[in-house]
Amino acid sequence: MLILSRFVSSGGSRFAQPPSLCVTRSLWVCLQLKSPKRQSPYSSVDSERYSSLVKSVMSTRVSSQTPESLLAEDEHVYGPVIKAAQNRTPTPEMRGPKTLHPFTQSGDYQEPGEPEAGPPTRIPLNRNQNRSSVPSVTRILQQTLSQEQIFYLERWKRRIIAELGEEGFKEYTQNLFRQGKLFHSALEDILSSGSTWMNIDPSETQKYPPDVQGYMQSISHVLEEVSAVRAIESTVKHDTLNYLGVADCVARYRGVLCVIDWKTSEKPKPFLSNTYDNPIQVAAYAGALNNDENYKYQVENGLIVVAYKDGSPGHAHQLNPELMLENWKSWLVRLEKFTEQRPNQASTTTPEKR
Structure with missing residues (x-):
């Protein structure tokens, strides 16, 4: 086969170039000369301004949502930040308890596998008894x-x-408290009857306000797995550590005995970390129950159930014994901090329901 080629000079050297490449290149040059120049979509952008924008973005810290930046943002939107809030810069608080009090007690207690008998325990909180000496779990957490x-x-x-x-904020918080109270009352009715929300006659559900119906629908799938209720809205007290609280519920969830805390939320809380101090609260209740002579059993597990007003599926966060013990230690630290802050708390502190 005869191979045609031509020689092209380039800086004193000669090399062979196939004719097909020459034709292709010539055609491309002709098309470029004849066709109008295409406009870049960025040709109208103010390059100087764009450059300064890029520099400003690149010079900004990656994590801009810090307390300092949030304070600056709030000051710009809402006005000057009060000095007290400005001075409260977040500081990590990492330490263990000085004294590790036992979470559970040894003794003649019912085994977790034993069947429960009788109606659920319901020990009401006597607001007049020991009014000046026993702080509540909620008060301790709020003040620490x-x-x-x-x-x-x-x-x-x-x-x-x-x-x-x-005034709007006051009404908003009062409404949240009212909804929470009605929600807990509805739960009391359901759990005391031994039924579930799905099994109730539809006409019975109409007696609850629409918001409560949404909350109950939200956790209906959780209630299906709650059984053998041992306590409802019952006071627990730790005589040695001198605190008390009211446990929402003690029952089995998926066969495991738990201290259960029912919560409402306007925002989704799909992770345990979204529940803030709630795990510490549950561990505090369980630790008190385990040391309270009114309860003849021990509880090593916890459950936090988050309900949503719109009826969307709620979240159930289970705490195994390891997590409960970890939060029990955190509770002991908070309790020590409370005692250090209020050395005369015995004469100034009053118990609260939660």
Whole structure:
């Protein structure tokens, strides 16, 4: 086969170039000369301004959502931040308890596998008895919040007040409390009857407000797996550590005996970390129950159930014995902190329901 080629000079050297390549290149040059120049979609962009924008973005820290930046953002949107809130910069609080009190007790207790008998225990909180000496779990947790928790709580409150006003914020919080109370009352009815929300006659559900119906529908799938209820809205007290609380429920969830805490939320909480101090609260209740002579059994597991007003499926976060013990240690730290902050708490503190 005869192979045609031509020689092209380039800097004194000569090399062979196939004719097909020459034709292709010539055709491409002709098309470029004849066709109008295509406009880049970025040709109209102010390159100088764009360049400064890129520089400003690149010079910004990757994690901009820090307390300092949030304070600056709030000051710009809502006005100057109060000095007290500015001074409360988050600081890590990592330490173990000085004294590791036992979470459970040894003794003549019913084994977890033994069947339960009789109606659920319901020990009401006597607000007049030991009024000046026994603080509640809720009070202790509220008064020992970390600086970071205080910062974000104040920021949330400030944003709501900016949107609704002082009176609107008061009404908002009262409404949340009212809904929570009605929700717990509905749960009491269901659990005491030994039924579930799905098995109730539809006409019976109509007696509850629409918001409560949404909450109950949200956790109906969880209630299907709750059985053998041992206690409902019952006071637990730790005589040695001098605190008390009211446990929402003690029952079996998927066959495991748990201290159960029912929560409502406007935002999804799909992870245990989204529940903030709730695991510590549950561990505190369980630790008190395990040391309370009114309860002849021990509980090593916990459950936090989050219900949503719109009826969307709620989240159930189970705490195994290892997690409960970890949160029990955190509770002991908070209890020590409370005692250190309020050395005269015996004469100034009153118990609360939660």
